[in-house]
Amino acid sequence: MWKNLKNQLWEWRGIFIAVPTVAALTIALRSVGGLQLLEWAALDLFFRWRPPEPTETRIVLVAIEESDIRKTGDWPISDLILAQLLQKIKQQKPRAIGLDLYRDLPVEPGTEKLGNLFESTENLIGIQKLVGDAYGESVAPSPKLKELGQIGAADILIDKDGKVRRFLLSMKNSEGETVYSFAVRLALIYLQQEDISLELIDREKFKVGLGKTTFVPLRKNDGGYVDVDAGGFQILFNPRSHVCRGKIEHCDVFETVTMTEVLENRIAPNLFRDRIVLIGSTAASLKDRFFTAFSNSYLTAPAGVEIHADMTSQLVSAALENRPLLNVWPDGVEWGWIGLWSGIGAILGWKLLRFRWKAASILVVGGSAIAIAYLAFLSGWWIPIVAPLLALVGSAVAMVGYTAYIESEDRETVMNLLGQHVSPKIAQAVWSDRHQLLKEGQILGQQMTATVLFTDLKGFTRITERTDAEQLMFWLNDYMKAMSAIVLQHDGVVDKFIGDAIMAVFGVPIPSTRRDEIARDAIAAVSCAVAMGQKLRSLNQQWQSQGRPTVAMRVGISTGMVVAGSLGSRQRLNYTVLGDSVNVAARLESYDKSLLEGGICRILIGEETYRYIQGQFSAECIGTVPLKGREKPVKVYQVTEV
Numbered sequence: 001m002w003k004n005l006k007n008q009l010w011e012w013r014g015i016f017i018a019v020p021t022v023a024a025l026t027i028a029l030r031s032v033g034g035l036q037l038l039e040w041a042a043l044d045l046f047f048r049w050r051p052p053e054p055t056e057t058r059i060v061l062v063a064i065e066e067s068d069i070r071k072t073g074d075w076p077i078s079d080l081i082l083a084q085l086l087q088k089i090k091q092q093k094p095r096a097i098g099l100d101l102y103r104d105l106p107v108e109p110g111t112e113k114l115g116n117l118f119e120s121t122e123n124l125i126g127i128q129k130l131v132g133d134a135y136g137e138s139v140a141p142s143p144k145l146k147e148l149g150q151i152g153a154a155d156i157l158i159d160k161d162g163k164v165r166r167f168l169l170s171m172k173n174s175e176g177e178t179v180y181s182f183a184v185r186l187a188l189i190y191l192q193q194e195d196i197s198l199e200l201i202d203r204e205k206f207k208v209g210l211g212k213t214t215f216v217p218l219r220k221n222d223g224g225y226v227d228v229d230a231g232g233f234q235i236l237f238n239p240r241s242h243v244c245r246g247k248i249e250h251c252d253v254f255e256t257v258t259m260t261e262v263l264e265n266r267i268a269p270n271l272f273r274d275r276i277v278l279i280g281s282t283a284a285s286l287k288d289r290f291f292t293a294f295s296n297s298y299l300t301a302p303a304g305v306e307i308h309a310d311m312t313s314q315l316v317s318a319a320l321e322n323r324p325l326l327n328v329w330p331d332g333v334e335w336g337w338i339g340l341w342s343g344i345g346a347i348l349g350w351k352l353l354r355f356r357w358k359a360a361s362i363l364v365v366g367g368s369a370i371a372i373a374y375l376a377f378l379s380g381w382w383i384p385i386v387a388p389l390l391a392l393v394g395s396a397v398a399m400v401g402y403t404a405y406i407e408s409e410d411r412e413t414v415m416n417l418l419g420q421h422v423s424p425k426i427a428q429a430v431w432s433d434r435h436q437l438l439k440e441g442q443i444l445g446q447q448m449t450a451t452v453l454f455t456d457l458k459g460f461t462r463i464t465e466r467t468d469a470e471q472l473m474f475w476l477n478d479y480m481k482a483m484s485a486i487v488l489q490h491d492g493v494v495d496k497f498i499g500d501a502i503m504a505v506f507g508v509p510i511p512s513t514r515r516d517e518i519a520r521d522a523i524a525a526v527s528c529a530v531a532m533g534q535k536l537r538s539l540n541q542q543w544q545s546q547g548r549p550t551v552a553m554r555v556g557i558s559t560g561m562v563v564a565g566s567l568g569s570r571q572r573l574n575y576t577v578l579g580d581s582v583n584v585a586a587r588l589e590s591y592d593k594s595l596l597e598g599g600i601c602r603i604l605i606g607e608e609t610y611r612y613i614q615g616q617f618s619a620e621c622i623g624t625v626p627l628k629g630r631e632k633p634v635k636v637y638q639v640t641e642v
Contacts, residue, residue: 014406015346018398023342026391027335030384031226037161038386039224044163046377047293053240056313058190060275061256061305062089063282068259075286076101080110081263083117085279088262090121092272096189097124098182098312100154100280100305103142104128118144125185127154130173152182156290156307157234163291164237166218167311169208171232183311187319190276190312196319206233211319216327223328223382236326236382239292239310254309276312280305324380334384341369341388342395349399362396445565449518450507451525451557451609452582453492454589455483455532458552458596460500467549475548476500482535490528495576501589504528505577508564522559522612526605529555530617530641533601540600552596556588558606581606584634587627595622595638607635617641 029035062085069075082101089097103114103126118124128141130153141151157166168181180188187210188197196211208215218234220227240253257267259279281288282303289301302310317323329337344365352358366389373385457463457479464472480502484494487504495503506528507521532553540550560581567576588604596602610619619637626633 014399014402015343015350018346018395018402019339019343022346022394022398023335023339023391026338026342026387026394029390030338030387031221033226035386035390036224036226039384040159040161040163040165042373042385043165043224043377043382044293046374047239047241049374050241050378056240056254056309056317058275058316059254059309059313060094060272060277061254061282061309062259062262062277062279063256063303063305064259064280066283066285069283069285071260076107077259078110079103079107079114082107083110083114085259085262086114086117086121086124088265089272089277089279090117092270094272094275094277095123095193096186096276097121098152098186098276098278098280098308099124099126100182100278100308102127102129102139103145104140115144118142118148118150122150123189125150125152125182125189127152127182128179129153130155130171130179133158150185151179152185153179154182154304154308156304158290159228163293163295164307165293166228166234167237167307169215169233169235181311182308183315186276186278186308186312187315190316191319194320208233210315212322213318213325215325221331223326224384224386236328237292237311238314238324238326238380239294240313241294254306254313276309276316278305278309278312280308282306326377326382327380328382334387337384338387338391342391345392345395346399349396350403355400358396358400362393366392445563446509446511447561447563448507448511448513449560450505450512450562450564450577450581451518451522451559452562452577452585453487453502453504453506453525453529454556454585455502455504455529456554456589457500458554458593460551463549463551471548475543479536479539479551482539483532486528486531486535490524490531492524492528493575496574503582503586505562505564508562508577509575518559519612522557522609523616525557525559526603526609526613526617526639529557529601529603530639533603537600552599553601554589554593554596555601555603556585556591556605557603557609558582558584558588559609559612560584560606581608583629584627587629588634588636591625591627591636592622603639605637605639607637610635610637 030039064077069077072078072081082103086097086099118126124145126142126145128146128151129136129139132138133155135158140146145151153168153171155168155171156164157168159165167183169184170178170180173179191197191211194211199209201207201209201214206217215233215235218225218228218230218236220230222230223236255271257271261267280303282305284299288304289298290304290307291298291301292307295301314323314325318325328334345362348361348365349358352361369388369392370385373383373388376383467475479500480497483502487494487502490506492504492506493508495505497503504525506525507518512518512521532555536551536553543550558581560579562577562579562581564577565575567574584606588606591604595604604622605613605619613619618640620640622636622638624633624635
């Protein structure tokens with residue numbers, strides 16, 4: 001059991017190296033911000049894929065458009081016009097009024113009237129900008145509204161790519177006082193009638209409850225963020241889907257009327273009743289626009305008042321209906337998630353053999369990862385998707401490279417061991433079964449039934465004494481090349497050359513297990529021997545005409561159990577077979593050399609070989625004879641077809 005486990009672990013060693021390595025590199029790349037923009041882009045894509053949501057009926061926008069500015073003839077609009085607008089809205093008894101206009105300075109005429117209206121409207125919230133940034137300096141609140149404690153922070157957080165994906169619930173001012181955001185102040189006023197307020201749930205984790213939902217502050221590396229400024233109490237922005245059917249992208253999100261329509265009483269008499277009303281500019285000339293996941297140009301980017309409306313809607317909907325917030329996984333879970341896809345990619349790159357299968361599987365599995373991340377997003381979870389895809393592809397590529405390297409080593413091993421000693425057919429069979437045959441650069445030892453063939457030349461010693469060394473080598477090579485080619489033609493393996501002797505094996509290295517397969521190998525060996533004799537006759541005629549020596553040959557063939565595998569060191573490794581059948585074949589070749597007298601090729605076979613070739617070749621029994629080195633006598637047959 002331990003041995004099998006050890007073998008399995010060794011077989012999977014590439015996976016064990018590639019998976020953690022690729023996962024660690026991906027996590028490292030992600031931790032330095034290399035994937036941040038791509039993760040943001042993926043999140044934006046999920047927002048655009050999300051099905052449209054119903055129009056938010058609890059919020060109404062009073063937009064100050066270009067036509068309103070042209071009609072008043074001035075910007076900012078005077079305190080008098082603003083007071084008239086607020087009075088019209090107040091008459092319809094909204095739950096909360098949000099004034100998304102800076103009023104740190106008076107704009108005569110009508111300043112006194114506006115101040116009196118501020119004092120009499122307890123559900124009115126104004127704005128201030130607490131922190132200066134690249135988009136402008138800090139802006140003080142209306143003195144009157146600050147005195148009344150009716151101010152919210154209108155600071156909008158913008159990511160490095162210029163988009164809004166998070167927002168503030170609260171922050172500290174320069175005096176260290178907590179200031180709630182504009183959206184929080186409006187939501188809390190609206191939720192008072194539902195008897196809902198903020199509750200501190202966990203002081204250590206800064207966990208805050210609001211109705212049916214709970215808020216946890218964003219950390220600097222949450223989701224796709226890397227080292228983001230997480231000052232204040234921030235949460236992820238989860239706006240309603242913006243579906244554009246008209247000239248502006250936000251047309252289906254909030255019911256919107258213009259300032260002029262309100263002032264001229266061209267609205268329904270109860271339009272604002274029991275709702276949150278936000279007043280702000282949407283005029284393009286004022287450049288109060290912010291890019292979100294739904295923005296594809298500056299003209300389609302929502303105005304600041306619409307951003308605040310979306311934030312307010314997110315808070316109210318979460319508190320009343322438990323509309324999902326965007327949550328994130330802890331770092332450890334995200335790392336495990338990336339590691340999982342790294343493992344899947346490595347297995348696909350390793351197990352699938354054809355490249356097109358690998359590529360197709362990566363596409364399918366990658367699509368599955370995207371689908372899982374999207375479904376998680378619909379359920380309120382922002383989980384990594386770019387990093388897992390990178391790990392998936394990276395591990396697959398790593399394993400393809402690793403597999404190619406191992407295959408090149410295996411191919412080199414096979415070629416070094418077998419070289420030119422096997423036919424293309426056997427070489428292909430060996431390569432197809434290389435995973436079962438090869439281990440650690442060697443062909444594994446296997447016990448199998450095979451047929452062994454030995455040949456030797458008669459009188460070779462006398463020829464070496466009479467022939468020039470150079471000519472002798474040319475002559476012997478002609479013989480060896482011809483005989484080797486015949487072995488390969490009969491699907492045999494040339495095991496070795498021993499001087500003028502040849503050892504060949506049939507039925508290796510792919511084991512023959514059925515009787516018909518073993519018989520096929522025995523018949524191939526005898527056919528090979530007959531063909532060798534015929535070829536030698538032709539060579540003798542050629543050599544005689546050239547004045548070269550002529551020879552006769554002896555062949556011994558035996559079928560039985562052998563052990564086949566590679567022997568030697570890594571510097572010199574040979575594929576060979578061992579066993580009693582090898583010894584028997586060698587002894588049959590050298591047995592009673594007088595049997596060759598007057599012939600060109602004498603073929604002796606053992607009883608086991610005869611059983612398999614009976615009826616295929618003419619053979620006669622010589623008798624049961626003792627062979628050198630064996631105690632038990634062997635029944636010997638001579639093939640008479642040469």
